Amino acid sequence: MSTPATSLWRTAWQQLRRNRLAMVCLGVIAFYALVALTAEGIYWYYRLTDQTPPYKQVNFDNRFAKPSLRHPLGTDSLGRDVLLQVIQGTRIAFEVGILTSLIAIPIAVVLGALAGYYGRRVDDFIVWLYTVFDSIPGLLFILAIAIVVGKGLLGVCLGIGLTTWVGLCRLIRGEYIKHRDRQYVLAARALGVKNFAIMFRHILPNVLHLVIISFSLRFPGAILTEVVLSYLGVGVQGEPSWGIMISDAKLRLWQGHWWELAGATAAMFFIVLAFNLFGDALRDALDPKLRTAEAKTA
Amino acid sequence: MLGYIVRRVLYVIPVVFGVALVTFILFHVVGWNAAAMMLGKHASPEEIAALQKQLGLAGPKWLNWEAAREGPWYRLFDSQWFFYLRQIVTFDFGRSFATNQKISTLILDGILPSLSLTVPIFMIDLVVAIGIALVCAYRRNTWLDRSIVVLAVVGMSVSSLVYILLGQYLLAFRWGLFPIWGYETAKYLVLPVLIGVVSGLGSGVRFYRTVMLDEMYQDYVRTAFAKGNTERRVLFVHVLKNAMIPILTSVVLSIPFLYTGSLLLENFFGIPGLGYLSVEAINSADFPVIKAVVFVGSILYVLATLVTDICYALVDPRIKLR
Numbered sequence: 230m231s232t233p234a235t236s237l238w239r240t241a242w243q244q245l246r247r248n249r250l251a252m253v254c255l256g257v258i259a260f261y262a263l264v265a266l267t268a269e270g271i272y273w274y275y276r277l278t279d280q281t282p283p284y285k286q287v288n289f290d291n292r293f294a295k296p297s298l299r300h301p302l303g304t305d306s307l308g309r310d311v312l313l314q315v316i317q318g319t320r321i322a323f324e325v326g327i328l329t330s331l332i333a334i335p336i337a338v339v340l341g342a343l344a345g346y347y348g349r350r351v352d353d354f355i356v357w358l359y360t361v362f363d364s365i366p367g368l369l370f371i372l373a374i375a376i377v378v379g380k381g382l383l384g385v386c387l388g389i390g391l392t393t394w395v396g397l398c399r400l401i402r403g404e405y406i407k408h409r410d411r412q413y414v415l416a417a418r419a420l421g422v423k424n425f426a427i428m429f430r431h432i433l434p435n436v437l438h439l440v441i442i443s444f445s446l447r448f449p450g451a452i453l454t455e456v457v458l459s460y461l462g463v464g465v466q467g468e469p470s471w472g473i474m475i476s477d478a479k480l481r482l483w484q485g486h487w488w489e490l491a492g493a494t495a496a497m498f499f500i501v502l503a504f505n506l507f508g509d510a511l512r513d514a515l516d517p518k519l520r521t522a523e524a525k526t527a
Numbered sequence: 528m529l530g531y532i533v534r535r536v537l538y539v540i541p542v543v544f545g546v547a548l549v550t551f552i553l554f555h556v557v558g559w560n561a562a563a564m565m566l567g568k569h570a571s572p573e574e575i576a577a578l579q580k581q582l583g584l585a586g587p588k589w590l591n592w593e594a595a596r597e598g599p600w601y602r603l604f605d606s607q608w609f610f611y612l613r614q615i616v617t618f619d620f621g622r623s624f625a626t627n628q629k630i631s632t633l634i635l636d637g638i639l640p641s642l643s644l645t646v647p648i649f650m651i652d653l654v655v656a657i658g659i660a661l662v663c664a665y666r667r668n669t670w671l672d673r674s675i676v677v678l679a680v681v682g683m684s685v686s687s688l689v690y691i692l693l694g695q696y697l698l699a700f701r702w703g704l705f706p707i708w709g710y711e712t713a714k715y716l717v718l719p720v721l722i723g724v725v726s727g728l729g730s731g732v733r734f735y736r737t738v739m740l741d742e743m744y745q746d747y748v749r750t751a752f753a754k755g756n757t758e759r760r761v762l763f764v765h766v767l768k769n770a771m772i773p774i775l776t777s778v779v780l781s782i783p784f785l786y787t788g789s790l791l792l793e794n795f796f797g798i799p800g801l802g803y804l805s806v807e808a809i810n811s812a813d814f815p816v817i818k819a820v821v822f823v824g825s826i827l828y829v830l831a832t833l834v835t836d837i838c839y840a841l842v843d844p845r846i847k848l849r
Contacts, residue, residue, distance in 0.1 A: 357542070357545060365825045366821065369821050372809055449684065456688060462809070498684055502681060
């Protein structure tokens with residue numbers, strides 16, 4: 230009797246399931262995702278019905294209220310509920326995390342695949358391109374793109390997305406160099422399969438785990454960067470985001486109003502921590518060798 | 528070896544050219560409307576045109592065919608792209624829109640304060656992080672090692688903004704241990720340096736620990752143990768020496784991160800460096816200054832990678848250009 234074949238994904242999942250910390254992190258991520266989805270629903274409901282959403286309702290009689298049952302995280306300088314703003318901030322954080330990945334990962338995969346598979350001139354060009362992008366100081370480059378495109382969510386996402394594809398691109402290129410002379414690739418070529426089909430239908434599934442790992446490790450980075458951008462005033466405009474809350478709370482902290490800062494900071498800390506720990510566990514499960522390879526290039 | 532170094536030095540030229548190209552596309556092709564953005568809604572078309580001319584944003588972008596047809600042939604190069612290249616070569620980036628000072632002077636004035644902040648952070652972080660990582664490797668897989676790793680990840684998950692806000696509020700404002708704001712004596716630098724070190728420590732420790740543990744399972748380490756060396760000697764003499772290559776890499780790769788860290792620290796503590804200059808320029812939509820700082824920052828990074836690669840070649844004879 231033979232044991233049923235287990236795929237890489239199934240083995241990795243089994244290993245992850247045994248890792249209690251990783252499962253807790255996954256639970257935290259799922260909870261935040263649910264909160265973000267709810268916030269998205271609230272946002273669209275009030276936007277489509279043209280009402281002032283509760284997280285924007287100003288109440289001057291109730292400014293700087295301390296945390297209470299009615300306002301579990303207190304209120305801010307305009308009497309708005311902090312908890313509701315933290316929830317909306319989760320929505321922005323997830324939008325940034327997902328949109329930046331949708332920009333950066335396709336660029337990294339396509340360029341890395343082309344460079345690694347074709348080699349020579351194509352490789353020279355793409356290596357030159359990512360060396361150039363790598364040379365421009367990260368945060369300044371993001372800021373410059375965000376300003377040129379225009380302040381707001383689009384500017385932030387384009388800024389982060391267009392500057393953070395280099396690390397993954399390098400890894401994918403390295404994998405394609407390894408795979409391009411493997412026997413299954415030679416066989417496909419001998420059968421007359423087109424280059425693009427070989428690259429994206431035959432080789433890509435073998436390097437897809439890199440994409441998954443990269444997604445979970447870049448998400449917290451994107452959240453932290455969004456906060457800094459919003460703090461510097463080039464981020465999301467007119468909507469509550471964790472960065473704007475921290476920026477608003479900066480001066481109030483000195484007057485003893487700590488809850489706005491605490492709310493935004495705590496919300497951000499747990500999701501970033503969960504993603505960091507889960508990303509590590511995922512990487513160990515899918516590709517243990519990557520730990521140092523990544524540390525050395527990224 | 529000499530051939531490698533020459534080739535590596537020459538590779539700087541296409542990279543700098545690429546940086547110029549990317550920044551040009553960003554600020555002149557995508558951001559062609561900068562003059563209107565800077566002047567606001569109520570500017571007249573004449574004002575916008577005048578500012579565009581002053582910023583080098585007027586006229587054809589790449590090649591000036593019209594002028595070449597009318598006048599002498601070299602008018603072909605009378606375009607924005609060649610104007611920008613000339614700015615780069617002469618290190619004359621024009622004047623700041625907000626303060627009308629020469630940008631090259633602003634940058635040169637900002638470098639020293641920036642370095643006085645980032646160099647100490649960098650050095651202290653390096654020594655402390657490697658020290659802690661060595662402890663982790665020495666006591667690997669014990670409770671001490673594990674709790675340090677958890678602490679490092681926790682430290683990485685806190686926004687640098689929060690470190691700065693809390694550090695400034697608690698240590699300077701509430702307890703009055705340090706000056707809150709300003710750049711006069713070395714005393715003013717202690718707190719920003721401290722905050723910078725703490726906020727960078729988590730990722731540093733984790734990285735160096737990975738590097739050290741990676742070396743621990745190499746054959747030469749087993750050989751060293753087999754020869755009867757003590758654990759301490761193997762760790763501090765054999766492993767540390769071999770871990771120098773990845774450490775050297777990270778030293779260079781941290782340079783841009785230091786730069787971004789100083790953007791916030793300089794802003795919070797009023798240190799008149801390049802980070803402060805950039806934030807001011809961003810707040811006043813001062814495109815020429817942003818462009819120049821981005822370009823100069825990239826050049827510094829390119830030069831830093833060049834130096835490291837040459838150091839590699841000197842340290843490790845196996846390394847050749849690809």
